[in-house]
Structure formats: structure tokens, C-alpha cells
Amino acid sequence: MSALRKVLVVDDDPVVGKSFDRVLSSKGYEVVTAQNAAEALERIRQGEYDMVYTDIRMPGMDGLELAETVKARRPWTPVVIVTGYGTKANEERAMAAGVTAFLHKPLSPEMIEGSAFDAMHPAVPAQATAEVIAMPVVPPVAEAVVEHESRIKNIALFMAAPFIGLVYALFLPLVGLGTLVWMGGKELGKPGATDKLLRGLKLMAKVAVAPFVGLAYVLFLPFIGLVTLVWIGIREMRAPR
DSSP: OOOSEEEEEEOSOHHHHHHHHHHHHTTTEEEEEESSHHHHHHHHHHSOOSEEEEOSOOSSSOHHHHHHHHHHHOTTSOEEEEESSOOHHHHHHHHHTTOSEEEESSOOHHHHHHHHHHHHSOOOOHHHHHHHHHSOOOOHHHHHHHHHHHHHHHHHHHHHHHHHHHHHHHHHHHHHHHHHHHHHHHHHTSTTHHHHHHHHHHHHHHHHHHHHHHHHHHHHHHHHHHHHHHHHHHHHHHSOO
């Protein structure tokens, strides 16, 4: 069975790493140890860890610097400081870096297990809990009624759409004509507008009649030509020879 959580324990004392492994392995955690901060950063670079425990006093980079580095690179990873030399200044620095907890040696199995559980399951703020509780709960029946009404509205709109389009098609020309009449009446109120209107109407009449005149020419011109030819032929036949 694979481990549920992967934990990195950083301490130059191997006994500490074994203590964490003995307590957490039986609880579904995979415990990996590192002797110093450099080794820990290399392990973090090579793989993902769900949380990190680190001592403060170690050769090279101390645990506080390691915690700051881890939180800067992976702020979502919980980091717990474990030390037998805790001071108020160290605790303030650790909390400022975003450390999850600050544990003091000697550690009991209950402290190790409890700190891991708290880091993996952060408490929900009271305000957020109150907001969730205050949210109105919609009964399933009410939700079904709302969904049914929404479907009816959509069907009604779909069925009414053609009639709405027909109304627009019928009345839109009337609206346009009314607008033109209103604009024409407005223009008639200006000096000399009547003459302009008459000239415009004549021009519009010519433009409107022009296609029909052309059509008449096209239709009747052959007949006129034929009649002319017949008349000329009859005239020639009656002429004295």
C-alpha cells in the first residue's frame, strides 16, 4: 500500500529521523530524512513533499534559513520547526516566514502525530465557517420548480420568436414611412421647401417610371419596326411602275 503523505525530516541527529519514521509510518506517511539543509533542498528539488520538519541548529544553513527558503520557493508546503533551543526571537522569525508550527524537544509520539495532522488539515477560520452556515439552503423541490419554470419560459420565447419577427416585418415599413412623412412635413415648414419637394417628387417619378419606359421600348419596338416595314412594302407595291 502506498503512503498517503510524504514527509521530509531534516536533523543532523539520526535518532530524530527514526523517531518520526516510527510514529508516522504506521499512520500512512512516508518519512524521508536529511542530515542538513543542503541535502534537504536537493531532495525537495528532486521530488514533491507534503510537509517538512526541520531542526534549527545544523551545520551550514540553519533550520530558520531552510524554512524561509522552502516557503519562498513552495509557499504551499507546511514547514514545522523542531528544536531544543527555541527562543522568542526564533519563533517570531519562523512565524514571519510562514512556518506552520514550532515544536520543542523532547518530542512525544502524540506531539509528532498531532503536528502532522494539524499541518495536513489546517483549521477553517471561524468567519468562513459562519459564512458557510449563513448561506441559504434551497430545498430540492424548490430547485426543481425553478428549473421547470425556466424551461417553460425558454419554450415560450422560442415559440413566440416567429410571430415577433412577423410583427417587425409588417410594421417596420409603416414605421419607416411614418418617419419619412414626418421628415417631409418638417422640411415643408422651411422657406422654399415646397418647390424643392415638387422637384424631388418629379425626379422620383421619373426614376420610378424610367424602367417601365425602357421595358415598353423593348417590348413594342420590334412591333413598331415590323409595322413600319409592312407599311413601306404596301406603299412600294401600290406605286406605279
